[in-house]
Amino acid sequence: MIAALLLACCLAAPADITVDTEALTLGTIIPFPPGDARASIGLGYSPQPGLARRFLKPELVAKITTAGLKTDDLEIPESVLVHRRAQTLDAEQVKAAVQQAFARQYPSAVFNIVSTDIPQIQVSGSALDVTATIPARADFSAPVFVRIDLKGPGFSRSLFVRTLAEVQQPQLVLKNPVAANAQIGKDDVEWQIAPLHAGPSVGSMEKLQGFVASRDLQPGQVLTPDMLYSPLLVRKGESVTVRATAGGITIAATMRAKSDARFGDTIAVEHLSGPGGTSARVIGTRTLETLGVK
Numbered sequence: 153m154i155a156a157l158l159l160a161c162c163l164a165a166p167a168d169i170t171v172d173t174e175a176l177t178l179g180t181i182i183p184f185p186p187g188d189a190r191a192s193i194g195l196g197y198s199p200q201p202g203l204a205r206r207f208l209k210p211e212l213v214a215k216i217t218t219a220g221l222k223t224d225d226l227e228i229p230e231s232v233l234v235h236r237r238a239q240t241l242d243a244e245q246v247k248a249a250v251q252q253a254f255a256r257q258y259p260s261a262v263f264n265i266v267s268t269d270i271p272q273i274q275v276s277g278s279a280l281d282v283t284a285t286i287p288a289r290a291d292f293s294a295p296v297f298v299r300i301d302l303k304g305p306g307f308s309r310s311l312f313v314r315t316l317a318e319v320q321q322p323q324l325v326l327k328n329p330v331a332a333n334a335q336i337g338k339d340d341v342e343w344q345i346a347p348l349h350a351g352p353s354v355g356s357m358e359k360l361q362g363f364v365a366s367r368d369l370q371p372g373q374v375l376t377p378d379m380l381y382s383p384l385l386v387r388k389g390e391s392v393t394v395r396a397t398a399g400g401i402t403i404a405a406t407m408r409a410k411s412d413a414r415f416g417d418t419i420a421v422e423h424l425s426g427p428g429g430t431s432a433r434v435i436g437t438r439t440l441e442t443l444g445v446k
Contacts, residue, residue: 164227165212172237172277173198174306178215181207181232190221201238201307202274206231237277241302243270245282250298250315253284261321262345268298269314276307291349292319319348324357324375330365336380346374354380362415362434385437386413394421394432396442407432409440418443 165182173180176198179191193215199205209228216223247268254263285299297312325344330336338357354360354375363380373379386392386409395404407421413434421440422429432440 163225165229165232167229167231168233168235170235170237171198172306176205176234178212181212181234182226182228190216190219193219193221198306199234199236200274201236201276204233204235206233238274239277241270241273241275242280242282245280246270246284246300246313249282249284249300250313253286253298254317254319257286258319258321258348261319261348263317263319266316266318268316271311271313273311275302275309276304278304278307280304280307289351292317292347293349320345321348322346323348323353324355326369326371326373326375329371330369332367333364333383335364336360336369336375341375349374352377382414384412385415385434386417386419386440388412390438391424392421392432392438392440394430394440394442409438 163182163184169181171180174197176195177191178184178193178195179188180195182190184191195207195212195215208231212228212232213223216226247265247270250265250268254261254265281303283301283303285301287296287298290296295314295316298315300311300313302309302311322343323346324341325346326336326340327342328340330340338360341357341360354377360380362385363382366379366381369379388409388411390409391406392409393404394407395402397403406424407429408424410420410422410429413419415434415436418431418433419440420429421432431443433443435441
């Protein structure tokens with residue numbers, strides 16, 4: 153009987169407690185028995201990892217009485233200090249996430265992460281999932297800021313870490329000088345492992361077809377789209393050669409272009425005399441191939 157009475161009056165809140173949850177309830181502080189409605193009374197959010205939040209006794213009592221529940225079986229100190237469990241951000245885990253991000257974004261590249269500046273910050277004490285994201289158009293001639301996302305039970309946070317990296321991957325590089333407005337042939341370029349910088353590079357030999365140099369180009373330069381432009385190969389009203397192939401036989405006719413066009417464009421062409429015409433695709437200077445006869 154005495155033991156039962158002692159148990160009934162011993163629901164005591166500690167003066168100091170450490171938790172690892174995002175939200176606080178009265179049950180986080182006081183060890184209520186299962187089914188006690190008071191355990192679910194909300195106290196708001198936990199403090200940030202490594203910090204603390206103080207609750208005064210009148211505040212806790214008011215929460216319970218407002219809910220229409222009893223307090224006479226509770227022992228609550230004048231204040232309760234709630235700490236959030238914390239740990240220092242694991243630098244090795246962040247480095248591994250950054251390494252994985254580079255491997256994922258540049259699968260064909262050779263890269264070396266020179267340095268990663270990882271802040272000494274407090275994070276949730278639970279196990280964390282750490283992922284990294286590299287900017288889509290990163291310029292590795294200077295440090296880049298990699299996004300780090302931290303997620304765990306009741307905890308999430310994002311931060312950016314300054315990263316210095318050397319990234320090289322196969323790219324088309326000029327091996328011969330090319331004058332402005334001249335066509336770049338397959339013999340003028342070669343695949344080389346070259347440093348990766350901001351902006352795209354020309355990704356295949358096929359991309360050179362129909363393009364010429366926009367300026368004088370020198371050997372050793374990585375070929376980028378801004379070095380190329382597609383000139384007009386057909387002008388409206390001029391005579392063009394239109395070819396049609398069927399059964400291994402090619403025939404050609406002289407026709408008139410009805411619009412300006414560049415390599416790969418499809419335009420309408422018409423007979424020089426009489427009605428009729430067709431659609432044709434530009435394959436060279438004033439040269440087209442038919443898509444079908446009208």
